[in-house]
Amino acid sequence: MTRKSTPRRLTRRHVLAASAAATGAAFVTPVQAAPPEAQKITPALIEAAKKEGKLAWYTSVDLPVAEKIAKAFEAAYPGISMKVERSGAERIFQRIGQEYQSKIYNCDVVNSSDAAHLIVWKRGGMLAPFVPEDVARYFPAAHKDPDGMYASWRITLSPIAYNTKLVKPEDAPKGFIDLLDPKWVGKIVKAHPGYSGTIMTATQQLSRDLGWEYFEKLAKQKVMQVQSAADPPKKLALGERAVMADGTEYVVTTLKARGEPIAEVYAVEGTPLITGPSAIMARAANPNAARLFTAWSMTAEAQQMNVDVGALRSAHPLVKERPGRPKLADIKTLREDAAAVADQADAIKTRYTQLFKV
Amino acid sequence: MMRAFDASRPVLIAVAALLVVMIVLPVGWLVVYSLSDKDGGATLGNFTTLFTDPTFVDPLITTLIIAVSVSLLCCAIAAPLGWLVARTDMPFAKSVRTLVMASLVTPPFVGAIAWEMLAAPNSGLLNQLWRVLTGMPADEALLDIYSLEGLIFVIACYTFPYVFILVANALDRMPGELEDASSMLGAKTWDTARRITVPLALPTLLAGALVAFLQALNLFGSPAILAIPAGFHTLTTRIWSLFQFPPKPELAAAASLPLLILTVLLLRAQAMALGRRGYAVLGGKYGEPRLIRLGALKWPAVGLALVVLAMPLFLPYAALFNSAFSRVASRIISVETATLHNFRFTFLELSSTMPALKNTFLLAVSSATVGALLALLIAYIVARQAVAGHRVLGFLATAPLAIPGIVLGVGLFLAYTRPPLTLYGTLWILLIAFVTIELPAAYQQLSSAFHAVHPELEEAGRMLGATRLRTLADITAPLLRSAVIATWCFIFVAVIRELSAAVILFTSDTKVLSVLIFDLKESGDVGAIAVLSLVMVGITTVVVAAANRLGGARNAGRLHARAVG
Numbered sequence: 001m002t003r004k005s006t007p008r009r010l011t012r013r014h015v016l017a018a019s020a021a022a023t024g025a026a027f028v029t030p031v032q033a034a035p036p037e038a039q040k041i042t043p044a045l046i047e048a049a050k051k052e053g054k055l056a057w058y059t060s061v062d063l064p065v066a067e068k069i070a071k072a073f074e075a076a077y078p079g080i081s082m083k084v085e086r087s088g089a090e091r092i093f094q095r096i097g098q099e100y101q102s103k104i105y106n107c108d109v110v111n112s113s114d115a116a117h118l119i120v121w122k123r124g125g126m127l128a129p130f131v132p133e134d135v136a137r138y139f140p141a142a143h144k145d146p147d148g149m150y151a152s153w154r155i156t157l158s159p160i161a162y163n164t165k166l167v168k169p170e171d172a173p174k175g176f177i178d179l180l181d182p183k184w185v186g187k188i189v190k191a192h193p194g195y196s197g198t199i200m201t202a203t204q205q206l207s208r209d210l211g212w213e214y215f216e217k218l219a220k221q222k223v224m225q226v227q228s229a230a231d232p233p234k235k236l237a238l239g240e241r242a243v244m245a246d247g248t249e250y251v252v253t254t255l256k257a258r259g260e261p262i263a264e265v266y267a268v269e270g271t272p273l274i275t276g277p278s279a280i281m282a283r284a285a286n287p288n289a290a291r292l293f294t295a296w297s298m299t300a301e302a303q304q305m306n307v308d309v310g311a312l313r314s315a316h317p318l319v320k321e322r323p324g325r326p327k328l329a330d331i332k333t334l335r336e337d338a339a340a341v342a343d344q345a346d347a348i349k350t351r352y353t354q355l356f357k358v
Numbered sequence: 359m360m361r362a363f364d365a366s367r368p369v370l371i372a373v374a375a376l377l378v379v380m381i382v383l384p385v386g387w388l389v390v391y392s393l394s395d396k397d398g399g400a401t402l403g404n405f406t407t408l409f410t411d412p413t414f415v416d417p418l419i420t421t422l423i424i425a426v427s428v429s430l431l432c433c434a435i436a437a438p439l440g441w442l443v444a445r446t447d448m449p450f451a452k453s454v455r456t457l458v459m460a461s462l463v464t465p466p467f468v469g470a471i472a473w474e475m476l477a478a479p480n481s482g483l484l485n486q487l488w489r490v491l492t493g494m495p496a497d498e499a500l501l502d503i504y505s506l507e508g509l510i511f512v513i514a515c516y517t518f519p520y521v522f523i524l525v526a527n528a529l530d531r532m533p534g535e536l537e538d539a540s541s542m543l544g545a546k547t548w549d550t551a552r553r554i555t556v557p558l559a560l561p562t563l564l565a566g567a568l569v570a571f572l573q574a575l576n577l578f579g580s581p582a583i584l585a586i587p588a589g590f591h592t593l594t595t596r597i598w599s600l601f602q603f604p605p606k607p608e609l610a611a612a613a614s615l616p617l618l619i620l621t622v623l624l625l626r627a628q629a630m631a632l633g634r635r636g637y638a639v640l641g642g643k644y645g646e647p648r649l650i651r652l653g654a655l656k657w658p659a660v661g662l663a664l665v666v667l668a669m670p671l672f673l674p675y676a677a678l679f680n681s682a683f684s685r686v687a688s689r690i691i692s693v694e695t696a697t698l699h700n701f702r703f704t705f706l707e708l709s710s711t712m713p714a715l716k717n718t719f720l721l722a723v724s725s726a727t728v729g730a731l732l733a734l735l736i737a738y739i740v741a742r743q744a745v746a747g748h749r750v751l752g753f754l755a756t757a758p759l760a761i762p763g764i765v766l767g768v769g770l771f772l773a774y775t776r777p778p779l780t781l782y783g784t785l786w787i788l789l790i791a792f793v794t795i796e797l798p799a800a801y802q803q804l805s806s807a808f809h810a811v812h813p814e815l816e817e818a819g820r821m822l823g824a825t826r827l828r829t830l831a832d833i834t835a836p837l838l839r840s841a842v843i844a845t846w847c848f849i850f851v852a853v854i855r856e857l858s859a860a861v862i863l864f865t866s867d868t869k870v871l872s873v874l875i876f877d878l879k880e881s882g883d884v885g886a887i888a889v890l891s892l893v894m895v896g897i898t899t900v901v902v903a904a905a906n907r908l909g910g911a912r913n914a915g916r917l918h919a920r921a922v923g
Contacts, residue, residue: 056866063881067707084709085866087877094603099865102775104783106866166496187497194602195880224504224587231882238688238884240481242497260686346604353413357589358599 035148036129038136041295048288050079055289057082058096059111060089060197061154061276062230062251065310072305073293080289088228089114089197089276096281100126105283108290111153113229113248113276114197115338116345118150121279128282132295134316139298143275143315153278153297154306155313157249157333158202160265161233166242175268176210179218179245186222189241191229192358194349198229198248202272203348204341205334210269212351218245219355236262246272253311253325266331273333275315369827370745373735377754379779380794384769385618385761391611391772404612414613417591420506421575424592427510428574429567432518437563439666440525445555446650448659454667455526458519461670463898465855465872466516467579468891471879472674473512474583475681477501481688483677504588513580515670517573521566528562529555534648547650561631568628572621576762578858579872583879593617594764594858601862607772614765622760681888700885708886710874718854718871719897721785725792726849730842732793733800738830741808742816752801759798766791767862783865791859796849803848807841808834847905851898 039045049055059066063086070082087095089112096107112118121127122145131148143152160179162172166187173179179188193200206214224241226232232247237260252264278297280290296302303316313321313328321327341348395401408414439458443451476484479499488500502508532555540550581592591599593613600610652659664672681687683696704711733755739745740752758766770791774781781787811834819829835842857872864873871894878887 058866063708063878063883063886064703067703067709070709071707082709083713083866086881088880090603094601094605095866097603098605098775099783102780102782104865104867106783194599223589225589226587226880226882228881231880234882234884235481237686238478238481240478240688349602357416358586358591 035146036131038131038133039291039295040133041292045288045292045295046077049077049286049292052286052289053079054081054083055108055286055293056085056106057109057111057293058085058087058092058107060087060092060113061111061310061312062086062228062248065250065254065306065312068309069297069302069305072302073296076296077292080292082293088192088195089117090193090195090200093117093120093197096121096126100283105281105285107281108284108286109278109280109293111276111278112197113154113156113274114200114341114345115152115275115277115336116201116342117197118145118277118279119338119342122147122149126282128280128284128287128290130280130291130294132298134295134298134300134303138300138317139315140317143277145277150277150279151298152275152315154276154310155315155328156198156274156276157266157313157328157331158198158229158246158272158274159249159252160244160267161236161247161252161262162243162265163236163239163241164261164263166239166261169263172263172265173243173267174265176206176214176245177269179243180214180221184221184243187242188218188221188245189224189226189232189235189243189247190218190245191232191247192225192227192356193352195227196229197276198274199246200345200348201274201336201338201341202246203352204344205272205336207348207351208337208340209334212355215352215355219357223356225356225358233262236260248274249313250311253322257311266326268332270332270334273336275336275338367745369735370739370747370751373732373739373751374747374754376732377751380790380797381754381757381761384766384773387772388611388614388618388765388769391608392615394608396608404608407609408612408616413591414596417593417596418616420585420590421593423506424510424513424581425571425574428513428517429571431510431514432521432570433563433567435514435666436518436521436525436566437559439663440522440529441555441559442659442663443522444526444529445551446652446659447656448652448663449656450660450663454660454663457667457671458522460899461516461667462519463851463855463895463902464516464670464674465579465857465891465894466513466577467583467857467872467876467879468678468855468894469516469670469674470512470580470583471875471884471887471891472677473503473508473515475677475687475884476673477503477508478688479504483680483688483690484673486688503584506588506590509581509584509588510574511669512584513574513577514570515674516580517570519670520569520573521563524562524566524569525559528559532558537648541648551650564631565628568624568631572624575620576617576764576858578764578861579876582876594762597764597768598861607768610768611772614762614768617762617765618760621762625760678888678891681884682892684885687884687888700889704886704889710869710877711890713867714869714871714874715893717785717788717868718894721788721792721870722850722853725789725796725853726846728789729793729796729800729849730804730846733797733804733845734835734838734842736801737805737808738834741805742813752805755801756798758794761794763791763795763856763858764862766794767859770859771862782863783868785868787863788860788868788870791863792849792853792856795856795859796852799852800845800849803845804838804841807838811837843905843908847902850901850905854894854898 057070066084066086070084074080074082092112096110099106127149129148135144135151139151145151160173191199193203226235229248230251232244233251233255235241236244237255249264252262255262278294280294284290300316300318303314303319306312307314307319307322311322392404393400395403442448443455476482479485479502482501482503485499485501488494536554537550540554576594578594578598581595585592585595597610597613600606680691682700684691685697685699736751736755740748770787771782774787815833816829819833855872857876860870860873861876864870871890875887875890
């Protein structure tokens, strides 16, 4: 079963359920004539946002990072309280779908580490167009939707990493194929594509470039299976496993900066690249607060904070990379293909479950 | 006979309608869905998948292995411990009994998380300790909690108290005369135990084994935390996984039915087992059972009890405290390294903490209140045979016992995500779920309490012209006060720790503490989990202690004695 058929069924229901949605029958022809004009943060917008006074942000970014960003926004615009709903991107996707079917419009702004979700939501007419000034002026075309529905709020990688107390640097795997060595049996931790958008995206890229044989062999290494891409680095810090086969880069960087015994490896085969776009929901209950947050979150200052505090990477060209960390351009990355993920996600999950049994 | 308007018929109809909403509708939809394909056509395909697809057959077999093992393990622990506490002069027997009961306050999924901290193969505190003591190499492990054995052990830790309570209570009540007769006829102490005590206790033990089996069969939290990292599913986690995208409610419904049917059958078996025991020991007033002198074995017995209690209680709470005050849960804290970071994060940064606490508290109080009142009403109607059709109410009130939490969650989800009653996304659906799940136990508690109150008192009230409801309010209810408070507490505790139905039914606005902890677990935020778990157990303990004081132990004791006598 491909994802094509099911989300259609689902999104059609969403649209029916949300029959009063401003977009109306837009799902048939979701593409609008021209992208909407870029929006500045105006006093009027701030005023309208403060009148709403609250905002719900569904995101898959690691919880401590998400809460820090929420606190920074609340500090920048006192009077607006932010609720963070954090879960794995695949869970968020399912949750929003389920809520929309029941006509529950809790989510104002959504951020997913599976860029394919944005494609599906856009197709379903579930997003509201909004182009923050910084996105219009600075973001490269690859990191924004031509119709102004979403833009890359964050970028991350899914590197290999190891616990430096348990593994010497010279013994560490250099790439994904090295993980298939018998010496790693029972020592690997990895996250799940049915939960994490980062891992879903990475699995699509790795299965395309290395073939499913890689996963077939990896599944025989007695892998410890966790859910979130943020968890494998934490399991390394605990000393629970020696190596992670996948997981999110920014948590590795953060733990390393805190002095935990952990180091990343950018695989010789290339490291999966994951963009995490953000969008405003068409049925947002707090549309102005949603616009204000989105506009703020794309500014150079907020994006710089993503990098400095969250160790995320940014599509904003004015943002400086963390000192001592290689620039994105200097790392060999695998090509991201959100449209392919949108088509293959179900097949990937099914195949993955057959191999790893969970 | 004409008299003041008696509200009993409308009440009966209202209660019956409520029970339909709570039980019949969800189970009905479950059956309908299990027989439908994706587009709503009739099919048996879901069941074919269920019994042929290895991704369903394997979890089914695993679940049965777990349930049988847990059941045996629980009996092996609970029977000797229950006997020591009830029938011997073991020191501190009363404290041991209280502590075993106290371990029931721990939600099983919190216990599983704590055991991860203790016995994860590499980072587990016990494994680290063992390495230090024996010099075992770093990549070997004494204990591996991420395994079938580990899961069975952890489930047994939080299930054996149920068996223990049954066994200890049965042994308390066992007539001393039979044992006296045996020893008068010249049998030695151990012969008496073997030939009188054990056979008399056997039906209870069998019933306990079934309770443990059912618990293990239907548990969601512990398997979700331990089985998935180990690379296997149980039936409950598999059902839950069907709600990931793309959701397959038809398969989830089909997979729920074996749990439902098995539970119904086992409950029948349990009723038969307990029925036989009733034959043996009911009737007449017996003397206090004679305590067996342990002599030199006294202190080893206390030691054994302490070792048993370490598993659900001492060790897990030590691990939770350590983790709550530490940056990295796998390191033992000292005065220098202890940090309040996790508390700061949980209460000052984590924006879901306060809403979840509020929702949980609101739901626990309202479910306990509604549940206790509803159970009281039904128990009254049934006990006094107040209206025709009372038997149906009794049956409906007990029926949810046969519905596992996750199955009820699925059923309610299917029933109330559609008009006319779209309750999904509100706290109401959780309220319905919690009241339904706890109703059978509440009803049983209160109906046994009713048997202790003489109907004459009510009849006097009615003769003086009061309506039935007024008699109930003015005469019966005050007499049942302590039983009602005990029931209220029981539901309150159960709601706070409920995860399996909540995990299917919550939305971001209706998140409860147990679901928040579960969410945090998935991203590995162990410190916040430890803090929240301790808060959860703290609240529960305080409420139970306060309610016990309010209820008055003297009163409760008398009622208990009468209900039992």
